[in-house]
Amino acid sequence: MATVTVHALTYTYPKQARPVLDRLSGTFPAGKFSLLTGVSGGGKSTLLKLIAGLLPNDEPASITFDDQPLSAIAPGQRASTVAMLFQEPSTQFTMDTVENELRFALENQQVPATEIPRRSDAALAFVGITPLKHRKLMQLSGGEQQKVALAIIVAMDSDVILLDEPFASIDPPTRLVLLEKLVALCTKRGKTIILADHDLSGYQQWVDHLAVLADGQLHLLSTAETQTRFAAFTPQRLQLTHVQLPNDQLTVCLRGTQLGLTHGDRQLLTPQNLKFYAHRTTLITGPNGSGKSTLFKALVRLGRYQGHIAYRDTDIKKIHKRHYARQVGLMFQAASAQFLNVTVAEELALSQKYGNSTYFTSTRIQQLLQQLNLAGRDDRVLYSLSSGQQKKLQLLCMLIMAPAVLLLDEPLKGLDYASIQAVMHILTTVQRDLNLTLILISHQLSGLNDLVDLHLQLADHQLTYQGVRT
Amino acid sequence: MKRWHIRDIILVTIIAFFMGVIFWAIGPVYTILQAALAPVGLSPLANELVIGIWVMAGPLAGFVIRIPGSATLGELLGAVVEMFLGGMWGASTLISGVLQGFGSELGFIFTGYKRYGWFTLALSALTTTVVTFTWDLFRNGYAAYHLPLLLLLVCVRFVSVFLFGGVLTKLINNLLVRAHVLKN
Amino acid sequence: MNPSLKLALLVLIALEVSFAQVWSVNVALIVVSLGLMLINHIPWRRLLWLTLVPLFFAGTLVWSLMLRGNASPHFLIVLFTRMFVYVYMGGWFTLTTKPLWLTRSLEQNAKLPSKFAYGFLAAFNLMPKIQAEVATVRAAALMRGEVLHVWSPRLYFKVILAAMNWSDQLAAAMTSHGFVEDAPRTHALTVPLVARDWWLFGISLLLVQVGLFVGLP
Ligand SMILES: Nc1ncnc2c1ncn2[C@@H]1O[C@H](COP(=O)(O)OP(=O)(O)OP(=O)(O)O)[C@@H](O)[C@H]1O
Ligand SMILES: Nc1ncnc2c1ncn2[C@@H]1O[C@H](COP(=O)(O)OP(=O)(O)OP(=O)(O)O)[C@@H](O)[C@H]1O
Ligand SMILES: [Mg+2]
Numbered sequence: 003m004a005t006v007t008v009h010a011l012t013y014t015y016p017k018q019a020r021p022v023l024d025r026l027s028g029t030f031p032a033g034k035f036s037l038l039t040g041v042s043g044g045g046k047s048t049l050l051k052l053i054a055g056l057l058p059n060d061e062p063a064s065i066t067f068d069d070q071p072l073s074a075i076a077p078g079q080r081a082s083t084v085a086m087l088f089q090e091p092s093t094q095f096t097m098d099t100v101e102n103e104l105r106f107a108l109e110n111q112q113v114p115a116t117e118i119p120r121r122s123d124a125a126l127a128f129v130g131i132t133p134l135k136h137r138k139l140m141q142l143s144g145g146e147q148q149k150v151a152l153a154i155i156v157a158m159d160s161d162v163i164l165l166d167e168p169f170a171s172i173d174p175p176t177r178l179v180l181l182e183k184l185v186a187l188c189t190k191r192g193k194t195i196i197l198a199d200h201d202l203s204g205y206q207q208w209v210d211h212l213a214v215l216a217d218g219q220l221h222l223l224s225t226a227e228t229q230t231r232f233a234a235f236t237p238q239r240l241q242l243t244h245v246q247l248p249n250d251q252l253t254v255c256l257r258g259t260q261l262g263l264t265h266g267d268r269q270l271l272t273p274q275n276l277k278f279y280a281h282r283t284t285l286i287t288g289p290n291g292s293g294k295s296t297l298f299k300a301l302v303r304l305g306r307y308q309g310h311i312a313y314r315d316t317d318i319k320k321i322h323k324r325h326y327a328r329q330v331g332l333m334f335q336a337a338s339a340q341f342l343n344v345t346v347a348e349e350l351a352l353s354q355k356y357g358n359s360t361y362f363t364s365t366r367i368q369q370l371l372q373q374l375n376l377a378g379r380d381d382r383v384l385y386s387l388s389s390g391q392q393k394k395l396q397l398l399c400m401l402i403m404a405p406a407v408l409l410l411d412e413p414l415k416g417l418d419y420a421s422i423q424a425v426m427h428i429l430t431t432v433q434r435d436l437n438l439t440l441i442l443i444s445h446q447l448s449g450l451n452d453l454v455d456l457h458l459q460l461a462d463h464q465l466t467y468q469g470v471r472t
Numbered sequence: 473m474k475r476w477h478i479r480d481i482i483l484v485t486i487i488a489f490f491m492g493v494i495f496w497a498i499g500p501v502y503t504i505l506q507a508a509l510a511p512v513g514l515s516p517l518a519n520e521l522v523i524g525i526w527v528m529a530g531p532l533a534g535f536v537i538r539i540p541g542s543a544t545l546g547e548l549l550g551a552v553v554e555m556f557l558g559g560m561w562g563a564s565t566l567i568s569g570v571l572q573g574f575g576s577e578l579g580f581i582f583t584g585y586k587r588y589g590w591f592t593l594a595l596s597a598l599t600t601t602v603v604t605f606t607w608d609l610f611r612n613g614y615a616a617y618h619l620p621l622l623l624l625l626v627c628v629r630f631v632s633v634f635l636f637g638g639v640l641t642k643l644i645n646n647l648l649v650r651a652h653v654l655k656n
Numbered sequence: 657m658n659p660s661l662k663l664a665l666l667v668l669i670a671l672e673v674s675f676a677q678v679w680s681v682n683v684a685l686i687v688v689s690l691g692l693m694l695i696n697h698i699p700w701r702r703l704l705w706l707t708l709v710p711l712f713f714a715g716t717l718v719w720s721l722m723l724r725g726n727a728s729p730h731f732l733i734v735l736f737t738r739m740f741v742y743v744y745m746g747g748w749f750t751l752t753t754k755p756l757w758l759t760r761s762l763e764q765n766a767k768l769p770s771k772f773a774y775g776f777l778a779a780f781n782l783m784p785k786i787q788a789e790v791a792t793v794r795a796a797a798l799m800r801g802e803v804l805h806v807w808s809p810r811l812y813f814k815v816i817l818a819a820m821n822w823s824d825q826l827a828a829a830m831t832s833h834g835f836v837e838d839a840p841r842t843h844a845l846t847v848p849l850v851a852r853d854w855w856l857f858g859i860s861l862l863l864v865q866v867g868l869f870v871g872l873p
């Protein structure tokens with residue numbers, strides 16, 4: 003058990019004028035689940051990294067664990083004091099298999115060799131992933147990787163567990179399962195948990211007070227205010243009410259014939275015929291690791307597939323790569339994959355140079371930046387933006403390119419509520435004005451209702467359109 | 473002087489792997505070049521033309537990480553990966569990896585790990601050429617070539633190493649400095 | 657055989673073979689490596705690959721030397737067989753050595769600091785992502801109307817940024833999993849280094865020396 007106290011913490015990134023955290027104070031009580039939220043770029047990740055001791059802090063005494071700063075704790079004991087679960091599931095492991103990673107973590111804590119197997123097995127059993135023990139980490143889905151990361155924290159028996167948007171790429175059912183495990187860690191084992199998230203669905207029954215990070219300060223909301231915030235994420239708000247089954251009048255833009263997808267010897271999609279329709283917005287949903295991103299990669303010729311894919315009745319392998327890339331564009335799951343330049347202005351200029359410049363005039367772009375709360379950041383280095391800010395800019399850059407078909411892989415990942423509203427508004431307008439075809443993958447459904455016309459669900463290795471026939 | 477930390481070690485390894493992957497990507501070009509030049513007995517020229525890309529991991533790692541030994545380590549790790557991926561030179565990649573890396577490291581050693589500009593890069597390209605060419609005199613029997621061809625090979629190699637390990641590395645470095653991830 | 661010793665043996669022999677000009681020793685080494693690969697059930701496609709590639713490169717090299725050089729036939733045979741020694745020995749080593757076991761051995765037997773051992777390993781396990789990233793960067797550029805070649809600084813810039821990003825994340829994750837540089841650790845699995853390993857190492861080296869000595873003109 004450990005109470006985390008932050009006292010008058012100020013933090014400024016090197017070479018930045020304004021502090022991100024400004025004399026921030028707050029307490030995260032022992033054995034409790036604390037939920038942290040706030041606008042994109044507010045400093046949540048920064049705060050968590052500072053607590054975990056992963057950013058150099060000039061005033062170590064400003065963060066204490068039961069009145070002890072981290073620097074006063076012996077290095078070998080720090081991991082059993084505080085551990086962090088990261089947003090990006092795949093880059094948090096050192097070893098190849100689940101078992102080896104558990105071993106590595108316990109060896110670091112100098113657990114005697116004879117003790118290690120027992121503790122590993124107990125942790126895997128607690129999280130309910132004993133069957134994954136011998137699997138390769140790289141071949142697990144994002145949700146499974148997060149479960150493994152949690153099992154490691156359980157095995158290390160860390161008192162304070164920090165989680166930075168751990169569910170950002172996790173499907174809703176898996177998210178609930180993970181959340182239950184976390185709550186069990188609080189209630190049954192007395193762990194202190196601090197979790198940062200934008201999507202507030204599923205927390206209502208566990209959290210009484212929401213902590214909001216804004217303007218470099220931490221505010222604890224009252225019970226009533228907390229409930230108001232949660233209300234926007236109730237299940238009714240997350241339904242798609244007007245999706246329909248496709249009818250014969252629609253034009254087909256991408257057609258898969260006996261299209262199948264595999265990874266290694268695992269079949270993700272059994273060969274099937276598949277049509278995507280022009281000038282409509284199609285949503286694809288499905289569990290983690292079912293192969294949604296793999297499908298997109300096949301559509302942009304970044305991955306192998308079985309069968310044929312045709313774009314406007316021409317096999318995509320017969321279209322020149324450069325030409326095709328301008329017709330069918332992909333907004334990648336990871337924002338940084340999209341950028342080619344150094345600053346925000348350069349990146350926008352590049353898109354304008356090759357994109358649809360009659361529609362996206364400079365004034366319109368300024369307007370859009372304003373709406374996305376990104377204005378005035380022209381000279382900022384792209385890679386120093388927060389994850390939400392990067393996501394919004396990435397979307398804008400791809401919209402300006404205005405390819406006939408735009409594929410969007412998790413465009414809402416890590417966005418705060420206001421940003422989602424803004425993004426949805428922009429997507430709807432641009433889609434209508436330019437008559438674009440949008441196909442998007444999203445786990446997060448809030449706010450999507452107005453945009454989506456068609457809904458494809460990936461389940462049991464098959465993609466099927468959902469909705470009522472008209 | 474900076475010490476090796478876990479982050480730098482991971483970084484140098486990933487950079488080395490990336491270079492290995494990019495080199496793999498141009499593998500076919502190399503083979504075609506070699507096959508095209510072979511009938512006239514100039515196949516080593518293919519080697520000299522692309523060697524710049526292969527030894528680029530050294531100066532790049534040296535520039536990005538700026539810790540003594542980073543150029544050597546970067547090049548050596550690239551070789552290890554290449555061997556595990558079934559590269560074409562097998563066991564000797566390890567030795568040439570060390571030598572190529574050490575070749576570019578010499579450029580940094582001579583400037584005391586203090587200057588990171590054109591001069592260091594040009595010097596590094598020169599030392600790389602000298603060291604690797606000496607090694608090839610033995611390993612690939614270059615010593616048995618007629619002198620004019622030998623001179624041609626050295627010159628082409630220096631130009632290739634300078635273009636990739638020097639000019640290109642400097643341009644990459646400029647971008648990284650602008651992105652605030654490297655000091656000037 | 658102990659992985660660290662095996663690596664030392666490999667490098668030592670490769671080094672000697674690079675300078676010695678005794679083709680009978682080369683042939684003997686090729687035969688032994690081939691035998692070891694066959695005993696360890698090398699897939700035939702891999703063996704074919706390991707044979708055709710050096711055949712091509714050794715062939716062009718020897719041909720160039722014949723045309724443009726003054727090498728003796730003996731020297732050409734040495735060069736030709738040398739290439740196969742490198743590739744077959746490398747093939748045997750990678751076939752019989754797992755990277756994880758090798759790093760563990762280097763940490764435990766060769767006293768390589770654990771930060772190097774696990775730093776390498778963490779990056780090595782990222783290999784599939786690294787391979788995919790190069791393709792992704794080039795595709796992303798195409799979608800924005802730019803073509804990236806091997807000589808485009810931006811390709812490397814993007815790749816290095818990804819490398820920096822991942823190394824930051826991995827280092828943070830390792831810290832979070834309790835790894836502290838230069839701190840003592842326990843070992844759940846120990847890599848044995850027994851007298852037999854040393855004998856194998858010594859005798860193999862000795863045999864090569866004897867072969868070189870006898871074979872020298
Ligand atoms: N390395 C850095 N250098 C300079 N500024 C940075 C750096 N990392 C983050 N920032 C800035 O600090 C602010 C806070 O970023 P942080 O990532 O903590 O926000 P966040 O609340 O986690 O946002 P999000 O919800 O989008 O993830 C942002 O304005 C961001 O641009
Ligand atoms: N490079 C790879 N090597 C091996 N397996 C992979 C690789 N990339 C993905 N996979 C596996 O393929 C499966 C499908 O991955 P994909 O990324 O398409 O899932 P997804 O449906 O997009 O999931 P998510 O919702 O988590 O993004 C996963 O189980 C993943 O582990
Ligand atoms: Mg964040």
Ligand SMILES: [Mg+2]
Pocket residue numbers: 294295296335411
């Ligand atoms: Mg995905």
